[in-house]
Amino acid sequence: MIVAGSLREAAPHVLDLSRAAAWPLLAEPTSGLRLPGALAAPTVLLADERFTSAHTPDVILQLGAAPTSRAGLALVAAAERLMIVDPDDLVADPHRRAESRMVVGADPLAASVAGRLEPRDTTTWHRAWLDADRAARRVVDELLDGWDEPSEGRVARDLSAALPSDATLVVGASMPIRDLDLFMAPREGLRVLGNRGASGIDGFVSTILGVSAAGGPTVGLLGDLTLLHDVGSLLWSARRGFDAVLVVPNNGGGTIFSFLPQRELPELEELFTTPHGIDLGAVCAAAGAGHERVEHSSDLVPAVKRAVGAGGVRLVEVAVDAELNRRRHAELAATVASALRG
Ligand SMILES: Cc1ncc(C[n+]2csc(CCOP(=O)(O)OP(=O)(O)O)c2C)c(N)n1
Secondary structure: OEEEOOOOOOOOHHHHHHHHHOOOEEEOHHHOOOOEOEOOOHHHHHOOHHHHHHOOOOEEEEEOOOOOOHHHHHHHHHOOEEEEEOOOOOOOOOOOOOOEEEOOOHHHHHHHHHHHOOOOOOOHHHHHHHHHHHHHHHHHHHHHHOOOOOOHHHHHHHHHHHOOOOOEEEEOOOHHHHHHHHHOOOOOOOEEEEOOOOOOOOOHHHHHHHHHHOOOOEEEEOOHHHHHHOHHHHHHHOOOOOOEEEEEEEOOOOHHHHHOHHHHOOOHHHHHHOOOOOOHHHHHHHHOOEEEEEOOHHHHHHHHHHHHHHOOEEEEEEEOOHHHHHHHHHHHHHHHHHHHHO
């Protein structure tokens, strides 16, 4: 199996290698390889422990950074043999399991190996991954299509599908990068950037503005606390000629913690979620930035298109009910599990 984490350089020959070897390609959006030919719902599939434990790969070729998701990390840790191609010298091997770590370009390596392989027929194991992936993608899309109240998963899926081919999607830490990894469908032409590093939420509005300064439609996907942590950049930038759209699912604080063990603590809200109660529309008005609030899933894409077309710095705030969002993650996992058993 090929597992592609964050990569700085495009590596399209990895698709040739995946095809020639009949190894499934699990690609995170920031690898630039969530393209047609890669698995369509890999992280949803990985989260299904019964499936992955019955289909653990013998060998994983990991390209770039270690997986973002816990399930991805667990898969890499469970494979019998792990080889890492780490062109950017990123944090690629947190479990210190790799039998080899090659600091070489992923694309030239993939091109050279794919060119030497006798193309293999698909195997039963490979087909099982492809079939399960197709089933998982279908379930995800059917469920998301039926959810009218905005949920972060649907925001991630719809935004990544709708942006034009010259656009860059800059994705923030916490849930946005995870939701994109779970729900983005393979597509051509969208550049996806993140600045995860040590997963800080700081300075992220500046990152979006920096990317936008390089030209092309630039859309950020970031949490409400991530926005507020760097709100100075919003206040500073809106009257200075930048063109950037910030899509902010506003779930009232740091909701990632309600998916983590902290959710059991009595201090969850005070110390972790830290709801802020700040009116984001009023912040935008103070900054001179555009603002639109989206209350229904189907209104997101038209609102983002209006904002990109209008130019300037604009916020598209998406009203998200955090508790409903958490229940929907659980519903999705249960529905995928039953589809895979069915
Ligand atoms: C600079 C910095 N401070 C604190 C944290 C710890 N932290 C991780 S996620 C998170 C909450 C982020 O909330 P939000 O941006 O609203 O995203 P959500 O969790 O709702 O997706 C915090 C405070 C961090 N990653 N970086």
